[in-house]
Amino acid sequence: MPTVITGLDRCAQAGVLLPAVSAMTEFGSALHVLRDPGHHGLEDWAAKILTAMSPRLAAWTRSWWWTAQAIRATPFVTPAPPAESFDDRLEQLCAMPVQELAGQLLRPIAPSGDTQVALQWSRARDPAVAARVEALVRRPRDAAGDFLSFLRRSRQEWFEAEWTRIRPVLAGRARRFADMVSLQGPGPALAALDPSMEMAPGGVAVRIAKVQAARHDVSRRGLVVAPSTFIRPHLYVADVPGRPLVLLHPVDPGLPVPSAATVRRRLEALAHQGRLEVARAIATEPRTAGEIAMLWNVDPTQVNRHLRALAAAGLATTTRQGRFVRYQLAAGVLEELGKDVLSLLLR
Structure with missing residues (x-):
């Protein structure tokens, strides 16, 4: 069974099916690529960015890029529609209680929020990851502050220039999606995002060709759809409890994929x-x-x-x-x- 998103008609009628252009979400996708650019076909881009970094930021990046891997930290998957700047999101994170931010950063290694689970599984990771996780659990104020400083430095050294380049591309894709929802309905609009998605009969649900079987009803919860220039070949579904479901998709549809x-x-x-x-x-x-x-x-x-x-x-x-x-x-x-x-x- 694939991943299924249902309740699209009621979601659209309630006005909670929204496109989003988020600098922080795209930064998370870029951070993911820097960790392993090979399967994204972005080796040259990653090499250019990493080479241009100061030694301090390069080491910092290696110690934090685990937060944007298979399961991403909450700050990277909670965009605020229709658009938010890097500074806006950074300001929100700075205003967040440090314990809450530290818990959100542990999501990739302990989605349940259990700090003991986070400590246990961090020991199977690189020493740098284990050190960060232990700091988030034992010294959340220091660790959260370090993460915020890492974000500021990343923006200054490379991401601000990248965001200037890619923001118009993302904004244009988000507008096209919103127009298609208005003209053809949410099912066809979502199915057109990527070949791995198909509309279910009736157009009130879509199926995504994934290994994991999951079912998400967005009729009341809401669905946020965010394009990304970095995310291919992934189609990322972020299920954060208490928040709208988030779908991160490549800017341009790729080649057909088997189910x-x-x-x-x-x-x-x-x-x-x-x-x-x-x-x-x-x-x-x-x-x-x-x-x-x-x-x-x-x-x-x-x-x-x-x-x-x-x-x-x-x-x-x-x-x-x-x-x-x-x-x-x-x-x-x-x-x-x-x-x-x-x-x-x-x-």
Whole structure:
């Protein structure tokens, strides 16, 4: 089952389906890329930014970028629609009680807010991460102050220039989304954001091709939709209790992506020993089930079953020659399967 967002019609009618352009949210995405730019295709950009940093900020960045990884710290996933500047968000964070801010920063490692859990799992991370987590738990005032100083320094050294460059792009994408919601409705507008999203029948829900099965009703809770120039290949759904659901999406739709069900069906087809042997038999040339059974001395009924399963999973193609049906391995599909698995896991 994919991730499903429901209640879109009532959400839109209540005026709580909102586009957002947030400097702090985009900073979180940029910080995520700096940690691991490879799967984002932004190695050159990350190298340029890191090289230009002062040694002090480079070390600071390495000690805090864990807050913007698979589960992001709350300040990075709570944008205020329709738009907020970096300074506006920074001012809000400065006004927040230090215990509350420290707890929000622990979300990537302890979503429940349990500080003992945070301390336990931090010890499995890098020493710099463990030190930051311990400081957030034991000395929240000092640790929260350090994080705020890190944000200020990052803005001064590199992010302010980046934000000037990318803000108009994000604002334009947010306007296009708002226009499409008005003209076509929330379902089509959301489905157009990324190929991994599709509208459910009736248009009141969308499905996102993700490994994790989840269901979010946004009819009362609200949904905030924020574009990002850094987030690809991810489509990030931020579920922070007590807040609107947040969807972070790439500015431009990417290439079509297979669903989790399709990837799983292909992997299951190949996981069977018999089907793997039959796949080998049609890897170099097309063959019929009878020919395979004769050449390899196997039961033709089983061969037929395996071939049909491979074809149903998209791993084999068929051509008819008179009364014969020949099967050929879909080599291109197999070559892309590893990429499809990685894309699904990263999404």
